[in-house]
Amino acid sequence: MPKDIIVIKNVSKVYQTGEVETVALENISFTVKTGEFVAIMGPSGSGKSTLMHILGALDTPSLGSYQLNGQEVSKLSDDELADIRNQQIGFIFQAFNLLPRTTALKNVTLPMFYAGIERDERTARAEKFLKMVGLASRMFHTTNQLSGGQQQRVAIARGLVMNPAILLADEPTGNIATAQANEIMEIFTKLNKEGHTIVMITHEPDVAYYAKRIITIRDGRIISDKQNRSYTPGVLGKGKRGL
Amino acid sequence: MDYKELLIEAIQTLRVNKMRTGLAVLGIVIGIGSVITLISLGQGSQQQITNQIQSLGANLLTVSPQGQQSGPVRGAVGGGTTLTPEDSIAIDQLASDLVAKVSPEVSGRIQVTTGKNNTNTTVNGAQEVYADVHKVTMESGNFISARDNDVMAKVAVLGPTTATDLFGEDNDPINQVVRINGLDFRVIGVTASKGGSGFNNPDDAIYIPLSTAMRQVFGRTYLSSISLEASSSEVMVQAQDEVGYLLLARHKLSEVSKADFQIFSQSDILSTASQVTGTITSLLGGIAAISLLVGGIGIMNIMLVTVTERTREIGLRKALGAKKKFIITQFLLESFILTMVGGVLGMMFGFVVSFGLSKLLSIAFVISPSAVLLAISVSSLIGIVFGWYPARKAAQLQPIEALRYE
Numbered sequence: 001m002p003k004d005i006i007v008i009k010n011v012s013k014v015y016q017t018g019e020v021e022t023v024a025l026e027n028i029s030f031t032v033k034t035g036e037f038v039a040i041m042g043p044s045g046s047g048k049s050t051l052m053h054i055l056g057a058l059d060t061p062s063l064g065s066y067q068l069n070g071q072e073v074s075k076l077s078d079d080e081l082a083d084i085r086n087q088q089i090g091f092i093f094q095a096f097n098l099l100p101r102t103t104a105l106k107n108v109t110l111p112m113f114y115a116g117i118e119r120d121e122r123t124a125r126a127e128k129f130l131k132m133v134g135l136a137s138r139m140f141h142t143t144n145q146l147s148g149g150q151q152q153r154v155a156i157a158r159g160l161v162m163n164p165a166i167l168l169a170d171e172p173t174g175n176i177a178t179a180q181a182n183e184i185m186e187i188f189t190k191l192n193k194e195g196h197t198i199v200m201i202t203h204e205p206d207v208a209y210y211a212k213r214i215i216t217i218r219d220g221r222i223i224s225d226k227q228n229r230s231y232t233p234g235v236l237g238k239g240k241r242g243l
Numbered sequence: 244m245d246y247k248e249l250l251i252e253a254i255q256t257l258r259v260n261k262m263r264t265g266l267a268v269l270g271i272v273i274g275i276g277s278v279i280t281l282i283s284l285g286q287g288s289q290q291q292i293t294n295q296i297q298s299l300g301a302n303l304l305t306v307s308p309q310g311q312q313s314g315p316v317r318g319a320v321g322g323g324t325t326l327t328p329e330d331s332i333a334i335d336q337l338a339s340d341l342v343a344k345v346s347p348e349v350s351g352r353i354q355v356t357t358g359k360n361n362t363n364t365t366v367n368g369a370q371e372v373y374a375d376v377h378k379v380t381m382e383s384g385n386f387i388s389a390r391d392n393d394v395m396a397k398v399a400v401l402g403p404t405t406a407t408d409l410f411g412e413d414n415d416p417i418n419q420v421v422r423i424n425g426l427d428f429r430v431i432g433v434t435a436s437k438g439g440s441g442f443n444n445p446d447d448a449i450y451i452p453l454s455t456a457m458r459q460v461f462g463r464t465y466l467s468s469i470s471l472e473a474s475s476s477e478v479m480v481q482a483q484d485e486v487g488y489l490l491l492a493r494h495k496l497s498e499v500s501k502a503d504f505q506i507f508s509q510s511d512i513l514s515t516a517s518q519v520t521g522t523i524t525s526l527l528g529g530i531a532a533i534s535l536l537v538g539g540i541g542i543m544n545i546m547l548v549t550v551t552e553r554t555r556e557i558g559l560r561k562a563l564g565a566k567k568k569f570i571i572t573q574f575l576l577e578s579f580i581l582t583m584v585g586g587v588l589g590m591m592f593g594f595v596v597s598f599g600l601s602k603l604l605s606i607a608f609v610i611s612p613s614a615v616l617l618a619i620s621v622s623s624l625i626g627i628v629f630g631w632y633p634a635r636k637a638a639q640l641q642p643i644e645a646l647r648y649e
Contacts, residue, residue: 058562073637085642097559097646100261111247114564158563176419225275 004067004163005197006032006055011064011074013050013220025061026220032166032199037192039211039228040201046222052201056091056168057084086114090159094171096151097175098143104130104154105139110175111162129157131222133187149180156187167191169200173207185210210215244572253576264581269587271625272309272566272592274535277619279533279593282617285524286609287512287601292516294607298437299445300377302343302473303509304483306330306490308465309502315335323504324465325494328457331469333493341482344472346376349456349463355409355449356422362408365448366423369455376472384417385431395459399428403436404447423449423462479508484534538585539625546578546633557637558645570638578630579623586622590615594614 013025022049030037042048052068053059055110057073060081061093061232066074068088086092098107108126130139133153143151161166169188173181189210190197202208209228216224257264270454282322291581308323349368354361374380374386399421401409416430420443428451437445457463473482483506491497550557557570594610601608606643 019444051614053643056562058646082561082566085562091562093646099556099559110560111563113245114560115568116244116568119248169445210535220428 002035004031005034005069006030006035006065006199007065008055009065009067011061011066013047013054013059014141020238022218025054027064028217028220028222030215030222030225032197034197035192035195037188037198038200039204039208040199040217041205041208042217043203048201048203048217048219050220051186051217052168052170054101054132055080055199056089057165061161063197065240082114086111087162087168088165090156090162090167092152092169092172093160093180094174096143096155096157096175097151098146098151098154100143103140103142104135104146104150104157106141107154108158108161111158115162121132125161126157129160130154132160133157147180148176149183150235152176152180153187154186156184160191162202162217166199167198169198171202171204173202181207244569246461249573249576250580252425253573253580257577257580262615263545263548266580267542268585268588268619270538270541271535271582272538272624273548273587274531274538275288276592276596277531278528278536278621279483279614279618280522282611282614283593283597283609284365284600284604284606284613285520285527287597288606289517289520289524289606290607290609292520293513296440300470300509302375302476302479304473304479304486305509306470306471306486307467307470307505307507309505313319323503324463326462326466326469328466329494330490331466332545333489334469334471337485337489339482339485341472341478341485343474344372344376345370346370346470347449347453347466348373348474349453349461351390351461353460355405357409360409360411362405364402364405364408365458366456367448367450368453368461369450370453373450373605374406376470379435379445379450380435382433382435383415384430386432386434387450387452390544392454395454396452397428397455397459398431398452399423400432400434400445400450401430401433402446402448402450404444404448404593406430406433408447413618421449425483426459445487456585468513472474472569476510479510483508512645533615534593534626535621539629542578542581542625543629545581546574546630547636549577550574551631553637554645556641557603557640558593558642558648561640561642562646568636570636574634575627575630580627582622582626582629583619586618589622590618593618 008031009029011025011124012023015022015024018088028051028221040048042052050059054061058075061074064074065072068084071084073081073084077241099110105123108130110121112122112125120132120214129138130136133156135150135157137148138150143154146154172188173184175215176184185207199209208214209231212228214224214228215222215224306326307325312348328347331345335343335345347370352363353366354363355366367373369387370392371389379386386400386402387398390396401416406416407531408420409421416433419430420427421430434445434450451460471486473479487502487506489500491502493497494503495618496502514596542591560570598608
């Protein structure tokens with residue numbers, strides 16, 4: 001029986017800009033279990049970025065509760081949130097967000113550095129995950145010597161090194177050429193198969209197609225939350241229009 | 244926290260922008276450099292002055308006649324006629340361990356001539372003991388002897404400056420003749436240079452026997468001064484008192500306030516001089532500290548620019564789990580390295596400049612450990628103080644805002 005890894009209950013987020021209140025999320029509730037691969041879809045301005053920030057412990061909700069891996073996250077201090085992000089969440093950003101002029105290896109060791117893991121252990125683990133994403137030969141290349149797809153694979157390795165509860169991907173293929181995007185999505189599928197829980201924010205149906213479950217939000221509310229019927233394990237990369 | 248890793252990272256970051264790093268460091272180099280230079284020069288001249296004063300004699304007390312009071316008018320120090328050779332003898336006969344040597348002296352500025360040259364110089368009437376009390380050593384020949392005084396010999400000892408003025412660089416003045424007040428004196432010696440300068444320069448002087456000076460040159464029965472050497476530096480105040488009361492009694496004066504003489508102690512002059520030079524040193528150091536402050540503000544400016552420029556990087560680091568203290572440490576370390584490098588370079592720069600200047604101004608070259616300590620501690624302090632605000636600003640960035648920053 002898979003356990004609940006994300007429990008979002010009645011979460012609202014209101015931004016106050018001067019006199020004006022903007023409601024970004026309104027009373028959202030959903031649960032994600034271990035091993036799920038969820039796509040959160042919605043047009044721009046729908047609140048999906050805000051939701052991603054809350055899920056990623058980069059921001060806290062105005063109202064409601066958020067439990068990640070059994071721990072209430074919504075009321076934590078900045079430094080406690082930093083620990084949650086470090087231990088429980090593997091981020092994959094649209095713009096990769098790797099340190100410039102720094103080797104792939106060094107980039108992957110960064111979360112372990114903040115976790116206080118010993119240097120040798122850091123290097124060993126980083127090498128292992130870089131090999132896993134197929135970059136064994138590029139470990140000592142600096143960020144600017146890598147293609148977009150390769151950079152995103154470095155970011156995936158970085159997301160995995162702390163063995164987090166969830167992988168949180170924000171438009172992971174948004175800045176990548178189609179062929180390489182395909183590879184990235186296959187890595188996600190493979191990781192999910194190995195048991196990793198993945199939450200992916202996207203506005204592209206072709207990318208969302210890879211997920212097992214699709215939550216659609218609009219104007220800060222969930223308008224649909226359903227299993228992806230077209231999802232068929234084993235026919236990866238054969239989306240309706242391709243990627 | 245893995246400081247080694249942080250340190251490596253900070254150095255790498257600083258190396259990326261060499262021009263900017265260099266300029267920030269330059270501000271500190273100039274600041275620390277000028278503080279070191281000015282303190283070193285100040286201490287050098289202080290030591291110079293102290294050495295010069297001490298070269299005039301150890302544990303020296305000088306008795307000078309006070310200008311006599313006639314009604315409300317008081318004559319200048321040294322202008323009085325009350326100090327006699329008998330006073331000197333009385334002091335010498337004082338059955339006391341406090342005063343070791345007594346040297347009665349007359350002096351005055353006189354035009355001195357040879358066949359070709361002439362100069363205006365200080366003529367000192369001196370006894371044999373003068374050389375001992377005033378630490379006069381001979382370059383060549385001999386100083387005035389007791390016999391010279393007994394027979395009122397017309398012999399003269401020249402200071403090196405006077406010797407050069409009268410006879411030129413290359414000629415040996417010994418056994419040559421100088422004319423003082425119409426009398427011919429045979430030169431019997433030249434004193435070694437003491438490196439003095441100014442009005443009371445022991446190098447620019449002529450020494451003749453006291454008896455000759457009083458009777459034949461100045462035509463006086465009174466002394467210009469009596470120099471005393473106390474037996475040790477501890478008893479100088481006691482010696483001063485003892486001699487003072489003796490002279491009061493001899494001059495039949497009832498109160499100290501009516502004294503017709505003054506007793507200067509060399510240590511008074513020394514402490515006044517070092518007080519003055521000390522004040523000048525701190526003044527110069529203070530002015531230099533302003534440039535150090537400006538350098539510190541430069542560091543802060545650079546660090547603020549760096550924080551703004553690296554907002555996205557800071558956001559990423561925070562997203563990956565960097566706590567506030569990590570970010571603060573990272574940025575503080577960078578500014579600390581900047582100022583430490585600047586401090587060390589500035590220190591070397593300061594030493595080179597002050598060495599050059601001390602040679603140029605011919606004053607002593609002094610490196611005090613306190614200046615080194617000051618440079619190191621002040622520059623690291625500047626790194627932390629002026630790096631603190633930018634570092635804190637970086638640490639307080641919200642990760643979402645920072646990640647979104649373009």
